[in-house]
Each structure stands twice: as structure tokens, then as C-alpha cells.
Amino acid sequence: MSEFHEHMVKSIDEEQRRLVGELVRMGELAAAQLEAALDVVERRDDKAAARIIEDDEAIDALEHETGHEVMRLALRGPMARDLRELLAALRIASDIERIGDYASNVAKRSMAFNQAPPLPQVRGLAALGAVAGRQLRDVLVAYRDNDADAAQRIRARDAELDMQYTSLFRELLTYMMEDPTSITACTHLLFMAKNIERIGDHVTNIAENIWFRAHGEDALPRRERRDGTSRIA
Incomplete structure (x- = not known):
């Protein structure tokens, strides 16, 4: 390998490590946004909810920057392994951006939810959000460490989130039938719970892209799904 080629490979490796670091930072922002959104639901804090909604723009901007960075690296003629790295990065950035959107949606919905009396099912929402x-x-740790086996285990854990979501969904439906005055507040909670369940789906997407980054198109094991809400009459 020539000195110039060796320098180019080292440079690309360093830039890819920096890209991974930026995506992990972006993911940590989304995680913090989810945790903050769950906190404002519990505290019924409209002002804090409004700040979370505004903060979503920072995640959107990072996704935009990541897209530019990936395109710049792709134009340098990477090898097949590097192309998998870049394609996975693009997909993961998109998933993190959507996670930020769903966390922001929880904060938005909390402002409407606060117009109704408190509901005990908020605890169930908090537990669901903690799992997500x-x-x-x-x-994010699995992505940082390029740990495809850990990613596969996290992917399998989505069934746990689905089961909790289904349980909360059933509980809220029962509560609405027993107390029709709670329908509006319960509907807001249902939408918030669905946003959190969708965050779990995007975490699964990230896990699958970590696998793709390491193994290419090699098939992953079939994933168990336990969201039973579509079967509830």
C-alpha cells in the first residue's frame, strides 16, 4: 500500500469514527428529549413542554448535517464495507430524527392533556417510556461499539415494549368505557403511548442497521411481535 493510499484510508476511518460519534450525540439528544417529555406529562408543565418542542429543531439540524457528511464521504470513492457504514449512518440518522419527532409529539399532546383532570394511567405511560x-x-451503545450481537438482543426486546403498550391500551379502553367523562384525557394518553411504541419501532430499525453495517445482507432471525392492539375490538 502506498503512503498516499494509506493516508487516505486512515483519513476515511477517522472521519467515519467522527460520524459515529455525531450520531451517538444526536441519539442522546433524542433520548434526553423523550425523558424530558415524560417528565412534563407527569408534572403537567406546559412551559417546559413548549421548550421541548422548540428543541426538536436541534435534532433536525443534526440529521441535515449528517446527510451532507455522508454524501461528502461517499464522493471519495469508499470500498463496499465503507458504503455499508455510510448507508447505515443515513438510515440511523433518519430514525433518530423520527424519535425526536415522536418525543416532541408527546410534549405537544401533554399540553392538551393538561386541560383535563389527572389520570392514574400516567404511571403506565411513564413505565412505557422508561422501557423505550x-x-x-x-x-446507541451497540452502534458506538459496532456490536451486532447486542443490537440483535435489543431488537428482540421490542416484544417487551409491545406487550406493555398493549396492556396500557386495554387499560385505557376499559377506563373510558367505565367513565365516559375520561374519554378526552384517555385519548390523549393513547396517542402519547402510540408515539412511544413507534419510538420502539425506530430503535428496532437502528438495531437492524447495526447488523447490516456488520454483516451486510445476511438475514436476521425472525422478530417476535406482541402488539395486540389491532386485535382488540
Whole structure:
């Protein structure tokens, strides 16, 4: 290998490591945004919710910057392995941006939810969000460490989130039937819970792209799904 070629390979490797670091930072912002959104639901704090909604623009901007960085690296003629790295980065950036959007949606919905009396099911929403937040932070570590096996385990854990979401969904439907005056507040909680369940789906997407980054098109094991809400009459 010539000295020039060796320098180019080293330079690309360093820039890819920097790209991974930027995506992990972006993911940590999204995780913090989710945690803050869950906190404002519990505290019924409209002003803090408005700040979370504004902060979503920072994640959007980072996704835009990541797209430019990936295109710049792609134009340098990377090898097949590097192309997988860049394609995975683009997909992961998109998933993190959507996670930020869903966290922002929880904050937006909390402002309408606060117009109604408090509901005890807020605890169930907090528990659901805690599971999603842990999975997001764990998948960021797996991406940073290029740990495809850990990513596969996190992907399998989405069934846990689905089960909790289905349980909360059933509980809220029952509560609405028993107390029709709670329908509006419960509907807001249902939308917030669905946003959190969708965050879990995007964590799964990130895990699958970590696998793709390491193994290419090699098939992942079939994933168990336990969201039973579509079967509830």
C-alpha cells in the first residue's frame, strides 16, 4: 500500500469514527428529549413542554448535517464495507430524527392533556417510556461499539415494549368505557403511548442497521411481535 493510499484510508476511518460519534450525540439528544417529555406529562408543565418542542429543531439540524457528511464521504470513492457504514449512518440518522419527532409529539399532546383532570394511567405511560428510553440508550451503545450481537438482543426486546403498550391500551379502553367523562384525557394518553411504541419501532430499525453495517445482507432471525392492539375490538 502506498503512503498516499494509506493516508487516505486512515483519513476515511477517522472521519467515519467522527460520524459515529455525531450520531451517538444526536441519539442522546433524542433520548434526553423523550425523558424530558415524560417528565412534563407527569408534572403537567406546559412551559417546559413548549421548550421541548422548540428543541426538536436541534435534532433536525443534526440529521441535515449528517446527510451532507455522508454524501461528502461517499464522493471519495469508499470500498463496499465503507458504503455499508455510510448507508447505515443515513438510515440511523433518519430514525433518530423520527424519535425526536415522536418525543416532541408527546410534549405537544401533554399540553392538551393538561386541560383535563389527572389520570392514574400516567404511571403506565411513564413505565412505557422508561422501557423505550432504555432501549434507545442501549442501541446507541451497540452502534458506538459496532456490536451486532447486542443490537440483535435489543431488537428482540421490542416484544417487551409491545406487550406493555398493549396492556396500557386495554387499560385505557376499559377506563373510558367505565367513565365516559375520561374519554378526552384517555385519548390523549393513547396517542402519547402510540408515539412511544413507534419510538420502539425506530430503535428496532437502528438495531437492524447495526447488523447490516456488520454483516451486510445476511438475514436476521425472525422478530417476535406482541402488539395486540389491532386485535382488540
